[in-house]
Amino acid sequence: xxxxxxxxxxxxxxxxxxxxxxxxxxxxxxxxxxxxxxxxxxxxxxxxxxxxxxxxxxxxxxxxxxxxxxxxxxxxxxxxxxxxxxxxxxxxxxxxxxxxxxxxxxxxxxxxxxxxxxxxxxxxxxxxxxxxxxxxxxxxxxxxxxxxxxxxxxxxxxxxxxxxxxxxxxxxxxxxxxxxxxxxxxxxxxxxxxxxxxxxxxxxxxxxxxxxxxxxxxxxxxxxxxxxxxxxxxxxxxxxxxxxxxxxxxxxxxxxxxxxxxxxxxxxxxxxxxxxxxxxxxxxxxxxxxxxxxxxxxxxxxxxxxxxxxxxxxxxxxxxxxxxxxxxxxxxxxxxxxxxxxxxxxxxxxxxxxxxxxxxxxxxxxxxxxxxxxxxxxxxxxxxxxxxxxxxxxxxxxxxxxxxxxxxxxxxxxxxxxxxxxxxxxxxx
Amino acid sequence: xxxxxxxxxxxxxxxxxxxxxxxxxxxxxxxxxxxxxxxxxxxxxxxxxxxxxxxxxxxxxxxxxxxxxxxxxxxxxxxxxxxxxxxxxxxxxxxxxxxxxxxxxxxxxxxxxxxxxxxxxxxxxxxxxxxxxxxxxxxxxxxxxxxxxxxxxxxxxxxxxxxxxxxxxxxxxxxxxxxxxxxxxxxxxxxxxxxxxxxxxxxxxxxxxxxxxxxxxxxxxxxxxxxxxxxxxxxxxxxxxxxxxxxxxxxxxxxxxxxxxxxxxxxxxxxxxxxxxxxxxxxxxxxxxxxxxxxxxxxxxxxxxxxxxxxxxxxxxxxxxxxxxxxxxxxxxxxxxxxxxxxxxxxxxxxxxxxxxxxxxxxxxxxxxxxxxxxxxxxxxxxxxxxxx
Numbered sequence: 001x002x003x004x005x006x007x008x009x010x011x012x013x014x015x016x017x018x019x020x021x022x023x024x025x026x027x028x029x030x031x032x033x034x035x036x037x038x039x040x041x042x043x044x045x046x047x048x049x050x051x052x053x054x055x056x057x058x059x060x061x062x063x064x065x066x067x068x069x070x071x072x073x074x075x076x077x078x079x080x081x082x083x084x085x086x087x088x089x090x091x092x093x094x095x096x097x098x099x100x101x102x103x104x105x106x107x108x109x110x111x112x113x114x115x116x117x118x119x120x121x122x123x124x125x126x127x128x129x130x131x132x133x134x135x136x137x138x139x140x141x142x143x144x145x146x147x148x149x150x151x152x153x154x155x156x157x158x159x160x161x162x163x164x165x166x167x168x169x170x171x172x173x174x175x176x177x178x179x180x181x182x183x184x185x186x187x188x189x190x191x192x193x194x195x196x197x198x199x200x201x202x203x204x205x206x207x208x209x210x211x212x213x214x215x216x217x218x219x220x221x222x223x224x225x226x227x228x229x230x231x232x233x234x235x236x237x238x239x240x241x242x243x244x245x246x247x248x249x250x251x252x253x254x255x256x257x258x259x260x261x262x263x264x265x266x267x268x269x270x271x272x273x274x275x276x277x278x279x280x281x282x283x284x285x286x287x288x289x290x291x292x293x294x295x296x297x298x299x300x301x302x303x304x305x306x307x308x309x310x311x312x313x314x315x316x317x318x319x320x321x322x323x324x325x326x327x328x329x330x331x332x333x334x335x336x337x338x339x340x341x342x343x344x345x346x347x348x349x350x351x352x353x354x355x356x357x358x359x360x361x362x363x364x365x366x367x368x369x370x371x372x373x374x375x376x377x378x379x380x381x382x383x384x385x386x387x388x389x390x391x392x393x394x395x396x397x398x399x400x401x402x403x404x405x406x407x408x409x410x411x412x413x414x415x416x417x418x419x420x421x422x423x424x425x426x427x428x429x
Numbered sequence: 430x431x432x433x434x435x436x437x438x439x440x441x442x443x444x445x446x447x448x449x450x451x452x453x454x455x456x457x458x459x460x461x462x463x464x465x466x467x468x469x470x471x472x473x474x475x476x477x478x479x480x481x482x483x484x485x486x487x488x489x490x491x492x493x494x495x496x497x498x499x500x501x502x503x504x505x506x507x508x509x510x511x512x513x514x515x516x517x518x519x520x521x522x523x524x525x526x527x528x529x530x531x532x533x534x535x536x537x538x539x540x541x542x543x544x545x546x547x548x549x550x551x552x553x554x555x556x557x558x559x560x561x562x563x564x565x566x567x568x569x570x571x572x573x574x575x576x577x578x579x580x581x582x583x584x585x586x587x588x589x590x591x592x593x594x595x596x597x598x599x600x601x602x603x604x605x606x607x608x609x610x611x612x613x614x615x616x617x618x619x620x621x622x623x624x625x626x627x628x629x630x631x632x633x634x635x636x637x638x639x640x641x642x643x644x645x646x647x648x649x650x651x652x653x654x655x656x657x658x659x660x661x662x663x664x665x666x667x668x669x670x671x672x673x674x675x676x677x678x679x680x681x682x683x684x685x686x687x688x689x690x691x692x693x694x695x696x697x698x699x700x701x702x703x704x705x706x707x708x709x710x711x712x713x714x715x716x717x718x719x720x721x722x723x724x725x726x727x728x729x730x731x732x733x734x735x736x737x738x739x740x741x742x743x744x745x746x747x748x749x750x751x752x753x754x755x756x757x758x759x760x761x762x763x764x765x766x767x768x769x770x771x772x773x774x775x776x777x778x779x780x781x782x783x784x785x786x787x788x789x790x791x792x793x794x795x796x797x798x799x800x801x802x803x804x805x806x807x808x809x810x811x812x813x814x815x816x817x818x
Contacts, residue, residue, distance in 0.1 A: 033524035037558045039513075046519055065518070072518040093516040095563075098535050103511050107541040109570075111563045160566040162541060171566050174601045211673055211720025220642070220678035221635050222670040283752070286799045287712065297666040297712045299629065321799040 015401050016337050020355065021058040023340030024049040027352055028065060040114075042092040043076060047120035047127075048356035054127050054413045055359045055404050066128050073121050074134050078113045078143075086146055086158060087139030088113030089121035104163055112158025115147055119182040122189050127416045132423060137190040144183050144195030147175075152197070152204030153218065154179035176217040177208060181230035184237040185410050191424050193241055202238065202259070205231045209277065212297065213284030225288060225295035229308040232262065232281070236315050236409045239263050262316065278316065285313050286321045292330030293361075302344050303334040303354050306361025311408035314364055324365040331358050360411065363403040497553060499533045504546065511535035527557050538567060543574040552585070559593045565602045572606075579610050587619060594623060600632050604639060613644045621654070628658055629667045638674055645683045651675040656700075663704055669713040672697070673720055689721060697721050698729060702736050709740050710747040719756065726757075730766040733757060748793035751784050755803065762811050774814040781807055 028049045038045060050069065053061050076090045080099045090096050090113045097103065099110045118140065125132055147155045153175040160171065180201060187193045208215045208231060212223040215231035239259045262278050288294050293305035306327055313319045333346040334354070341350030342358035407417035499505045510532030515521055523531075534554045537547050551568040554561065572582060586603045593599050607613060620637040623630060641649070652675060658668035676689040676697070689697065698721065704714045722729060737754050758781045761768050768774045785804035789797040808815065 028519055030520045030522065033522050033527060035521045036523060036527040037560060039521060039558060040560045040562065042516075042519060042521070049519070069518050072516050075516070093514040094531070094535075097514040098511060098538065103535075103539045105540045108539045109541055109563075109567065111538070114562070157562045160538075160563060160570065164541075171569055171605075173562055173566075174597050210670070211723070212670075212716045217631070217635060220638055220674050220682060222631065222667050224631065282799075286796050287752075289795055291795075296629070297716060298664040299666070321796065321802065323795045323797070326795055 014332065014335070014337065016335060016340060017056060019337065019340030020342075020359070021053060021056055021061055021340075023336075023350065023355065024052045024056075024058075024352065025061050028069075039092050039094065041117060041120075043073070043089065043117045043124065044091070044120040045352050046073075047124050048352040050124050050127050051412060052352070052356040052359055054416065055356075055363050055406060057404050062128065070125060070128055070130050073124050073130075076113075076117070076121055077134070077136065078139075080110050086112075086143035087136035088115065088118040088143040088158065090114070091117035091120075106163060108163050109160050110163060111160060113143065114157040115144070115154055115179045115182040115186070116156055118143070119186055122186060123410070123412050123416070126189065126412055126420050129416075129419055132190075135190065137192050138194075140186060140190055141192045141195035144186060147179070148183070148195075148197055148200070149175045150200075151175075152180075152200035152202075153177070154183045177205070177215065177227040177230040177234075178217070180204060181234045184234040188237045188241065188410065189420060191427055193245075198238055198242075201234070205234060213280035222296060223284065225293065225305045225308040225312075228281070228285070229312045232312045232315050233409050233411075235259055235262055240409075282313070282316060282318045282321070285309050285316075285318070289323060289326065290330075291326040292334075293327070300345065301330055303331055303342050303361070304344065304357040306331055307357040307364075307406070307411075310361045310364045311406070311411070314408040319364060322365070327365060328362065331362055334358060359403060360406040362401075363405045363413075364408070497549070499529055499550075505533060508533055508536045511539055530554050530557055534564065534567075538563060543571045545571075545575065547571045548575075548577075555589060555599075559589065559596045559599055562598060565598050569602070569605060579606050582606050583610065583615065590623065591626075594627060594630055595632055597632070600636050604636065607640065608643065613640045613646065616640045617649065617654075624658065628662060628665050631667070634667050634671060638671070638679070641675075641679055642682050647679065647683070647685065659704065663708055663711055664713060666713040666716075669717045673717065676721075694721060694725060694729075698732065705736070705740070709745045709750050712749050715749040715753050719753065726760045727764065727766060730757075730761065734767070746787070746792045748788060748796070751788055751792060755781050755784055755807075759807060762814065771814050774811065775816050778807065778811050778814055 028046065031045075035042075035045075046069070050062065072093075073089070075093060076096055078087050078090060078096075078099070090111075095111050095113075104110060122132070122135070125135070143158065144154070146158060149155060149172075155173050155175040156179050157173045159173070183196050184201070187196050204219075205215065207219040208217070208221075208227070210216050210221075210223040214223040214225070214228035216223055217227045221227075239262075242259070262281070287297070288305065288309045290301050292301035292303060293309040294301045295305045295308065310319065310322060310327070313322060331342065334343045334348075334350075335341075336343060336350040339350065341352070341355040343350045344354050404413045404415065406412070407414050410417055410420070412420070499508075499510075510529070512532050513523055513528055513535070515523065530550070530553045534550050537544075537550065548568065548571050551564055551571070554564045555568075558564070571577075572579065583603070583606055586599060586606060590596075590599050590603060607616060616637070617640075620633050620640075623633045627633075640646070641651070652672060655668045655672045655675070658665050662668075676693065677687050679685075680687055698718070701714045701718045701721070704711070705718075708714075718733070722733065726733075734757060737750065737757060740750055741754070758777050760766070762774045762777050762781075765774075768777045782804045785800045785807075789800035789804075793800065
């Protein structure tokens with residue numbers, strides 16, 4: 001216990017907030033040629049940087065770039081007449097420019113936007129306080145619809161399309177739980193679920209649960225922290241939509257019980273006998289914790305699962321089972337105190353993805369989280385975890401360790417989530 | 430399709446295409462509706478330029494060698510590159526090589542040219558950015574359009590996957606090629622080889638399961654395969670999960686009866702127990718045992734209980750063993766396998782609470798809050814069996 005206290009104190013002074021801010025700013029301002037292999041998903045790295053700066057409350061760094069980034073994101077929105085109304089966001093400017101009429105000859109191909117980059121683009125806009133007025137909502141809903149496969153999962157990109165008017169998209173891309181989550185988060189954000197066949201989606205998620213208790217990327221595969229988060233967050237978002245607009249779900253066992261079992265009160269859960277799904281899921285999640293969280297059984301801990309598994313537990317109102325001290329110790333061991341950022345493992349190189357997710361994971365452990373309106377709307381329990389091991393130094397507003405909490409369902413800060421909720425209310429009839 | 434008149438240049442293309450695709454020997458007997466010019470195919474193994482896409486790579490070096498100089502080539506002088514666009518946010522300082530290869534690749538996309546030289550270009554583009562979906566989608570269009578023998582493509586994608594084991598797009602490309610070949614025979618050796626590099630690679634397992642499912646293969650000796658991997662590393666959770674896939678998930682997906690009935694279930698229990706006897710502090714077999722026992726607790730309760738008691742009496746206090754015992758007693762209280770009277774159930778509940786407490790205080794302190802919660806939950810659930818105070 002003494003050792004722990006000592007570590008905690010040491011950690012508090014060691015948290016390199018300024019260096020993390022610089023790390024994200026540097027990345028936003030330009031990256032070396034070795035990022036070429038990440039060009040396809042460039043906007044997701046922008047999302048990690050902008051989201052990370054937001055969690056660090058680096059408002060100056062964001063204010064300085066706000067207009068520039070917003071106009072950059074809008075420049076990624078698909079405007080091709082070829083893809084019709086399917087207006088997703090591209091991952092980078094090269095793809096947008098390729099589709100410009102001047103570049104495509106008759107019979108040439110146009111590339112399609114991706115569901116993952118659309119998710120990232122919308123979250124960047126929300127984080128920067130944009131009102132999404134320039135987002136083509138119905139086009140995006142149609143885009144989502146075009147990507148859902150018969151088994152309920154979603155493909156990641158719109159296929160290569162010939163400008164030959166008679167040609168039909170005939171090829172696809174991989175489809176799994178990651179893109180189910182993207183589809184649900186996007187639908188929630190645009191306030192339009194017409195692009196998601198909810199019963200089919202629920203069926204896919206239901207069939208992807210595993211004997212271990214969590215969810216896999218697809219039916220039959222191994223239980224995994226990332227796919228478990230994607231499944232549970234999708235269910236949370238679907239459930240919040242269904243609370244407003246009840247939908248006649250098929251009476252097939254499982255799929256329609258899954259929502260009740262995970263999120264309703266205990267009495268309701270017992271009444272619907274969802275088969276102990278929630279208990280098994282919580283068990284699986286808490287067993288991922290060594291110090292930090294691992295993504296699978298018998299795999300090493302990795303800083304990004306402090307978000308994937310931590311947020312899953314948060315969504316299940318079960319975060320109080322996390323040993324926050326141990327988690328923070330592990331996360332801090334992956335911090336790069338020289339160049340800033342967090343890495344996957346101790347002594348490896350920090351990167352924007354692990355930095356953002358590690359900060360998001362740490363933000364779930366913050367002791368004074370303002371209860372966001374979105375959380376309220378999503379039916380979150382107001383009781384936030386308080387454990388006796390909280391040191392009083394954590395409470396101090398000057399504590400360098402305090403982070404803006406992340407909203408676990410949409411993976412944006414609670415202020416961005418509150419902003420989204422205001423937008424949705426404003427738009428509601 | 431209009432694309433047919435977009436073939437490039439005259440010449441003997443068949444052997445060229447095969448060379449590009451890495452097809453050896455007599456594969457050239459097939460007449461291909463393709464023609465091509467006199468460019469030099471890049472060497473098959475020119476992989477030095479490949480950036481290491483593994484997320485834990487610390488290579489910040491630019492790819493150096495230029496596999497093929499499109500800019501000065503006679504072969505490509507009819508093509509006007511469409512340059513990449515760096516944005517105002519997070520601009521990438523593209524290397525000249527990256528800019529060149531993708532400039533030409535984008536030009537072919539923009540004109541819709543489906544040609545043998547396009548295949549060559551794809552290989553350079555995929556080497557520089559294997560995550561670019563358009564490269565693979567375009568490549569499949571060319572392969573289809575030129576009716577290329579896909580055996581060579583399978584060899585090509587094998588080499589690419591070996592360099593990019595954890596890239597989604599390359600595995601997806603392989604899946605599409607194998608679907609077209611309608612021949613899964615090489616996939617078992619290939620995935621086994623990839624698992625020798627990383628026995629827990631999610632992509633490989635997911636792919637192997639896809640092959641079994643897509644081709645409805647139920648007579649391949651997958652259990653033996655799993656056993657080999659489990660022997661090599663009993664902590665390989667993926668291999669345990671694959672056993673379950675073969676016995677339960679695959680038959681279900683293919684509309685066949687479960688292979689985990691009667692003697693097969695007995696055999697699996699024995700198999701798992703043998704592993705646990707050697708290594709009780711291994712989460713994977715415990716999870717597996719719980720998984721296969723679901724709906725079958727009643728028949729196997731005495732066996733399983735004896736094993737747990739045995740391990741417990743050897744002073745083993747693995748949280749996985751103790752967690753399993755909690756679940757086992759929970760089943761017993763609920764269903765009355767051995768604890769038939771209220772008094773017996775009350776005693777069992779006291780035992781469960783004691784185990785929870787031991788876990789919280791001694792054996793699994795990191796999950797203290799969870800074990801305390803579970804203890805309360807079970808006490809509440811079985812309140813009626815608690816002795817009246």
